[in-house]
Amino acid sequence: MAESTDMSDKYRRDFFRLAAASMAGAALFGGLSPALAAEIAKETGRSEKPLKAAFSNAGLQATWCAQGKQAAEWWGKLFNVDVVWFDGELSATKQRNAIDDMASQKWDFVAIQAFGIGTLTQPVKKMIDAGVPVIDMDTLIAPLDSINVHSFIAPDNEFMGASVTQSLMDAINGQGIVTMTQGALGHTGAQGRARGFESVVKKYPKVEVVDTTPGDWDVSKTARIWETLLTKYPKIDAAYFHNDDMALAAYNVMKAHGRTNILLGGCDAMPPALAAVEGGRMHATVRNPSCRIHGGAIVAGVAAMVSGEKTGNGPGMIPKNIVTDGPVVTKNNASGMAWMESHYLI
Amino acid sequence: MLAREWFQDQLRNIAPFATLLVLVILFSLSSSSFATLDNLANILQQISVTGIIAAGLTFVILCAEIDLGVASVANVAGILVAWLTMQDPSVHIANFPMAGPIAILLAILLAGGLGLVTAFGLTIIGIPSFIMTLAMLQIGSGIGAMLVRGQIAYNVPDLVGVLGNGSIGPIPWIIIVAAVILLAAHITLTYTRFGRYVYMVGGNREAAEYSGINVRLILASVMVISAVCSGIAGMLGVAHFGSAQQDEFDTYLLDSISAVVVGGTSLFGGQGGIGNTIVGLLVLGVLNNGLDHVRIDSFLKILIRGIILLLALIINVYAQRVRSRQAKA
Structure with missing residues (x-):
């Protein structure tokens, strides 16, 4: 009997948790009786009063x-x-x-x-x-x-920089000419991502980093930088960008120059970048979990x-x-990531 | 008929004040947290840095010139004063610490020096102020970037720290400093020969020259005044905001020009003054602050600010036309 009660309690808890976690739950609460709403609130940690x-x-x-x-x-x-x-x-x-x-x-x-x-x-x-x-x-x-x-909820920028750089290194078999287009130098996120990039690159003696100019998160500045880089270097194997917006801006310049063979790595895994990864325009990005943080x-x-x-x-x-945490996103998991983002789960 | 003429003549002054009144009433009715003494101090504090910059900029605009370098000069002066102050070892900036008063003096000298360069370009070489100060915007930004190299400095000399972030009783020092500078600027413009020359140069440059006024000297002076005010604002701003970093004060360029123009000072020179600038500062301060006290779409706030700025500019130009017509008549 006691076991039965425990089981029913468990099922009820599971049900309430599921209900609260579902998208429909938010709309559903308005139609519940106050007593049931209070119980749901108790089980899920939802506040009874607004x-x-x-x-x-x-x-x-x-x-x-x-x-x-x-x-x-x-x-x-x-x-x-x-x-x-x-x-x-x-x-x-x-x-x-x-x-x-x-x-x-x-x-x-x-x-x-x-x-x-x-x-x-x-x-x-x-x-x-x-x-x-x-x-x-x-x-x-x-x-x-x-x-x-109360708490500091943040991604590990160094990990993000390192993990996407590692993905690029694997793709170019640890040798070639590489660039890093940085965010604003004063931004701690950019500093961490740069440290992550450098920590991986230094393990590959056959990799030459030819440019680390900051794009300052600015897509037009990034496009200007890449006009120069493509003119200056006839061969670039991979490029890491501190965010996806800059990577996509650079891709447009590469496309105009007919240089889409450069492997691009980004950061943030925002929906346009996920589409670019799925479509093969970008090699990889890494999720900076905006939804999870907020x-x-x-x-x-x-x-x-x-x-x-x-x-x-x-x-x-x-x-x-x-x-x-946020995983590296490649073609294999891009669509799953897009689904999770559309439901504010990561 | 007389009342109508008076109204048209004073439209430039009446419209911003009426706007301010409407905004205050509107926000007071919309939010219980707006019309409080705490929030009044908040608004005054928020407009203090802009106010110091706008005080100097009023001289420039009264001369029918423009200074696009104000925010950049403010930023570089703030960065320099921090660069000349001992920083925590965690701050990776190769700086050159020295005694506080010397650091302050050097920062003001740098700002004044940049103003002198602008003055030289404007009055000796003959580069239009719009272009000359655009170059100074870049130069100031470049010096700042060279000093901090993407890093952030936190410490400033004690005096700057107190004036930028301290209080005397319940009143923040930064409000007092801004009030003193605005008052000094008002007295200079209203009660001194130099002030009258500024209005004459802005109102009719040719006539001023024929009257024996050294127009170049007046223009050079207003550029230096503007730069020094920006430098002071930058130093106090760094203390107020708690850090010195590259491009930190960029938004003050538009804010300070807006404050002067929204207040009713003519972009064509010769009309307006510090009283108008104060009203303009309050309009923008109340608008920015009030929008944070009412429930409104975050994206809509930016649009509302833009529309009010546009309305103020339309009134400014309309008032100018009315006065010109009256003068011709």
Whole structure:
């Protein structure tokens, strides 16, 4: 009997978890009785009362950030969180003003991806001092030992750089002429990706790196760089780019020059890059899991508010630093990745 | 008839003020967190750096010139003052630390020096200010990039740190500094011979020359004033935002020009002043801040800002035409 009760409890829990995790779940909750909704909330960690969260990322002009916003809002609906957005507009000073405005209002929790390290420290500290859990996404707001954020959810940029470079090295059999088009040099993500690239390349003595000019995440600048590179070097075997947008911009230049034999590696695995990988225009990219980072921030914030989850390494606590993983994407797994992204799962 | 003429004559001043009032009322009604003392301090703080730059830029625009290098000069001065300050070992910048007052002086001298180069190009070589300051934008950006080489510096001299990020009681020092600079600029433009010359050069350059005014000297002076104001803004901005990095202040170029023009200072020179610039700063400050206090689509905010800027420009040009017609009549 007891076993039967345990089993039915288990099935009920599974059912509720499945319901909560399904896309239809969010719409379904509106039609449930309050008692059942409360039980679902209890089982899934969903907040019974609507929570109010403020989010900001570097700038919605960037497709990665726009996808993150969609993911945060989707996960927010699922967990009963009203997400209010403060766009960083790809400007450190504009984001600072937006975060100042955020700090002058009341929130249950906030999540921020800083455009510039160190520029948001003061208003973020103000919110932390007021008892608001602040989740740091993707880029450091300030060094972790200097600011008491609830958790820092970010990818391992060095791993991403290394893994996609390794895929390129395998494809060119560890020899040839290679380039790296970097993001903005001051960006910690770009610095990590460059370290990852270098750590792999140095293992291959027959590989010559002929250029590492930064494209600064700017597609027109990248196109200019590649006009020069194609003129300067009659043979390039592989090229690594710190993001997909730059890789695709360079591909257009290569196509115009009839040099599409260069193997391209990108970073972020955004939908256009997945299509390019599937179509053979890019060799590989690596997923920087925007949905997992932004959705994870919702889950972390809700857990802090609903079950009082604190920062720490013990059971029932959230670690100060969470590394979000993202796999290398090649033709083999590109369509699966596209499906997961369309459902805000990675 | 007189009232209508007065209204047309004052349209340039009335329209921005009316815009400000409408925005304040609108946001106060839409959000309970907008009309608070805490948020007023927030708005004033947010417009302080722009205000210091705009104070200098007002001199330039009153002379019917433009300075596209303001944000770049601000950035390089901020970077230099940090570059001349001892940084944490984790900051990988090959810098040259020295005493705080010397670092501040050198940063102001650099800004002033860049202003002098602009003045030389404009008044001696005869390069239009639009082109000359476009070159200075690149030069300032290049010097900044050379100094930090993609890295970020955090420390600034104590005095800059206090003025940029400290408070006296509840009032942030940066608001006081901006207010003092705007007041000094207002007094200079309104009550000094130099100020009158600025208006004369902007209003009718030929007439000013025939009146014996050294137009080149006035133009050179306003370019240096603009650069020095930008330099001060850059240093305080670095302290306020907590870091010095490449291209950090790029958005201040459009913001400061917008503040001057939205306030009602004529892009054609000779009309307007610091009072207009203050109203323009408040319009932009309230608009940017208020949009963050109401629930509105993030993508729509940018469009709304653009539309209000366009309306202000239309009023500016319309008011100019009305005044010209009245003058001819």
